[in-house]
Amino acid sequence: MQYFKSLEHIKNSYNGRICQIADYKRSGKKLVGTFCLFVPDEIIFASGANRVILCGGRNDTVAIAEQYLPRNICPLVKSSFGSIINDGCSGVRSCSHFGMVDMIIAENTCDSKKKMYEILNDYVPTHVIDLPQRPDGSTAFNYFLQELDKFKNAMEMLTGNVVTDELLAKEIRSSNEIRELFHRIYEFRKEDPPPISGTDVLKVLQKQYFLSSEEIKKILYMLINEIEMVKQDERGKPGKPRIMITGCPMSGGNTKVPDMIESRGGVIVAEESCTGTRSFWDLVDESKEPMVALAERYIKIPCSCMSPNLRRIDNILELARDFKVDGVVYYTLQFCHGYNIEKHKVQQALRKAGIPMLFVETDYSSADVEQIGIRVDAFMEMLS
Amino acid sequence: MITVGIDSGSATTKGVLVSNGKIVAHTILPTGFDFILAAKKAYIEVLDAAGFDKEDVDHVYSTGYGRKNLTFADKAISEITTHAAGVYDLYPDVKGIIDIGGQDSKVISISKGKVIDFSMNDKCAAGTGKFLEYTSRALEVPIEDLGNLALGSKNPASITSMCTVFAESEVISLRARGFNKEDIAAGLVESIARRVAVMSRQLGLQENVAFVGGVAKNTGIRAGLEKELKISLYIPPEPQITGALGAALYGSG
Numbered sequence: 001m002q003y004f005k006s007l008e009h010i011k012n013s014y015n016g017r018i019c020q021i022a023d024y025k026r027s028g029k030k031l032v033g034t035f036c037l038f039v040p041d042e043i044i045f046a047s048g049a050n051r052v053i054l055c056g057g058r059n060d061t062v063a064i065a066e067q068y069l070p071r072n073i074c075p076l077v078k079s080s081f082g083s084i085i086n087d088g089c090s091g092v093r094s095c096s097h098f099g100m101v102d103m104i105i106a107e108n109t110c111d112s113k114k115k116m117y118e119i120l121n122d123y124v125p126t127h128v129i130d131l132p133q134r135p136d137g138s139t140a141f142n143y144f145l146q147e148l149d150k151f152k153n154a155m156e157m158l159t160g161n162v163v164t165d166e167l168l169a170k171e172i173r174s175s176n177e178i179r180e181l182f183h184r185i186y187e188f189r190k191e192d193p194p195p196i197s198g199t200d201v202l203k204v205l206q207k208q209y210f211l212s213s214e215e216i217k218k219i220l221y222m223l224i225n226e227i228e229m230v231k232q233d234e235r236g237k238p239g240k241p242r243i244m245i246t247g248c249p250m251s252g253g254n255t256k257v258p259d260m261i262e263s264r265g266g267v268i269v270a271e272e273s274c275t276g277t278r279s280f281w282d283l284v285d286e287s288k289e290p291m292v293a294l295a296e297r298y299i300k301i302p303c304s305c306m307s308p309n310l311r312r313i314d315n316i317l318e319l320a321r322d323f324k325v326d327g328v329v330y331y332t333l334q335f336c337h338g339y340n341i342e343k344h345k346v347q348q349a350l351r352k353a354g355i356p357m358l359f360v361e362t363d364y365s366s367a368d369v370e371q372i373g374i375r376v377d378a379f380m381e382m383l384s
Numbered sequence: 385m386i387t388v389g390i391d392s393g394s395a396t397t398k399g400v401l402v403s404n405g406k407i408v409a410h411t412i413l414p415t416g417f418d419f420i421l422a423a424k425k426a427y428i429e430v431l432d433a434a435g436f437d438k439e440d441v442d443h444v445y446s447t448g449y450g451r452k453n454l455t456f457a458d459k460a461i462s463e464i465t466t467h468a469a470g471v472y473d474l475y476p477d478v479k480g481i482i483d484i485g486g487q488d489s490k491v492i493s494i495s496k497g498k499v500i501d502f503s504m505n506d507k508c509a510a511g512t513g514k515f516l517e518y519t520s521r522a523l524e525v526p527i528e529d530l531g532n533l534a535l536g537s538k539n540p541a542s543i544t545s546m547c548t549v550f551a552e553s554e555v556i557s558l559r560a561r562g563f564n565k566e567d568i569a570a571g572l573v574e575s576i577a578r579r580v581a582v583m584s585r586q587l588g589l590q591e592n593v594a595f596v597g598g599v600a601k602n603t604g605i606r607a608g609l610e611k612e613l614k615i616s617l618y619i620p621p622e623p624q625i626t627g628a629l630g631a632a633l634y635g636s637g
Contacts, residue, residue, distance in 0.1 A: 356500070356501065359503075370449065371488070371504075374449070374462050374463070374464070374504075375464075375502075375504060377461075377462035377464075378462040378463075378464035378465055378499065378502060381461065381462055381464075381465040381499070382464075382465070382498070382499045382500070382502075
């Protein structure tokens with residue numbers, strides 16, 4: 001597959017970002033950590049703070065978390081918690097940014113995260129945004145709007161700045177610009193063969209909430225330019241099985257299953273996940289009052305904590321059609337009850353639409369690489 | 385056209401030699417630690433049995449867990465695809481396959497020899513040959529006799545542990561509660577049959593289902609599975625070699 005200089009940039013961006021954050025904090029500004037798409041970046045930036053994502057994708061901090069948390073909860077929750085509270089005594093080094101945040105902006109999505117945040121608050125001040133879990137209707141909307149207001153106040157308290165509508169409008173434009181750029185990248189993926197691999201796109205998506213928005217925009221513009229330069233004969237072979245991934249997020253450091261899919265003959269053309277379409281698909285309406293427009297956009301994120309979550313199934317079917325998907329890989333993390341249970345409804349809908357689905361449940365360890373490999377091989381053979 | 389299929393499984397390695405679409409010879413041997421050596425041995429054995437030399441063979445295709453590490457093979461295909469082709473060759477009207485092997489069990493839904501959907505057991509040993517191996521050891525019964533022993537039970541014990549290690553301790557506690565060997569064996573058979581039946585129902589298998597893999601040789605398990613699924617299963621004369629057969633057939637194009 002094609003080599004992109006902008007991706008080399010992504011790969012080497014970690015240390016630069018850490019220095020940037022350190023400078024930023026030295027100048028008296030605040031850094032917050034987030035875990036979830038339900039937390040609007042726009043409000044954080046409008047308050048003059050910056051943010052990094054704290055979702056862990058590493059396996060080695062899981063054991064640290066297991067001193068406090070039960071073994072049978074999802075690896076994302078454990079890895080994140082372990083990375084944040086890690087004091088280095090166990091010999092494991094967490095990525096530096098986990099120790100640099102002044103406050104955590106959390107959200108009540110799944111039970112494991114909700115209860116983990118209660119413990120986390122003993123280590124780092126944690127503001128939790130509550131979510132209405134039946135998202136349709138005016139009661140839910142008004143409640144969510146109130147919660148976003150409380151979050152805005154918390155950011156104002158932390159930074160000492162006032163979040164005005166003008167500042168919000170500016171940040172909404174900026175975040176919409178990133179969303180539009182991701183749409184352009186996805187547009188390329190509709191081609192056969194796509195000019196960029198799924199694992200490459202995933203690496204950008206994973207850094208989306210880690211880098212500053214200026215940096216991610218710069219990288220996206222560079223990448224789009226590079227993709228446009230790719231000639232037809234420089235692409236891979238056409239006719240490979242076109243795969244869509246749906247399910248749990250794949251946090252930074254975790255590309256286990258996508259690597260397997262693309263090294264075993266498939267090409268990933270779309271991801272319906274938090275490290276995929278859910279992060280950028282809908283834009284914020286710039287013609288409306290900013291806080292209302294934010295609440296409208298964010299409450300629609302089709303997370304499996306929502307009930308019923310029919311919007312997600314509609315999105316999957318629509319993406320499968322638009323991206324000419326041959327097969328869907330339903331990816332879940334062990335003990336993620338929401339996505340694991342929702343699999344049934346998704347499978348039913350895909351069967352009805354005549355689209356084959358492979359279910360993969362895994363964690364961050366490499367113990368099951370061969371077991372999953374055989375399933376992926378068979379799935380690719382089935383689709384070829 | 386002469387082709388060989390080698391199925392490098394976790395417990396046994398199988399080889400099948402096919403000439404013009406017909407099975408000429410087959411071999412089954414324990415895999416052991418050095419699966420590459422076992423695969424080479426299977427290749428030589430099957431050649432010897434058929435009376436051919438390596439030069440006579442047009443293609444060698446590999447399948448099974450070790451499939452990608454066999455350098456003498458021309459191509460590696462997953463055992464899900466090869467089982468489908470092998471069983472279809474034996475039973476052209478087959479619609480589903482249940483394969484219980486040494487370390488996994490799988491259920492495959494097929495149409496005209498092509499895989500439509502499949503499901504495999506979770507990462508653990510529940511519902512596999514390993515489960516039977518461990519639990520029969522706790523019963524002090526050779527694994528081959530476990531099924532027949534179960535057929536003699538009048539009051540099957542209920543075994544609920546899916547984990548192989550916990551099932552072994554459940555066997556011991558059932559023994560302490562006074563259950564006899566037959567009843568515990570029947571409980572084990574029921575437990576594995578239930579596990580596999582769940583997967584078959586998920587795929588909607590109803591009729592024309594074949595049972596393959598090493599465990600299919602066990603009459604008691606076969607009977608337990610038929611009872612649980614309420615269908616009669618096709619059992620190939622040699623149920624362990626359908627993967628290798630499918631690989632050999634893919635080799636002949």
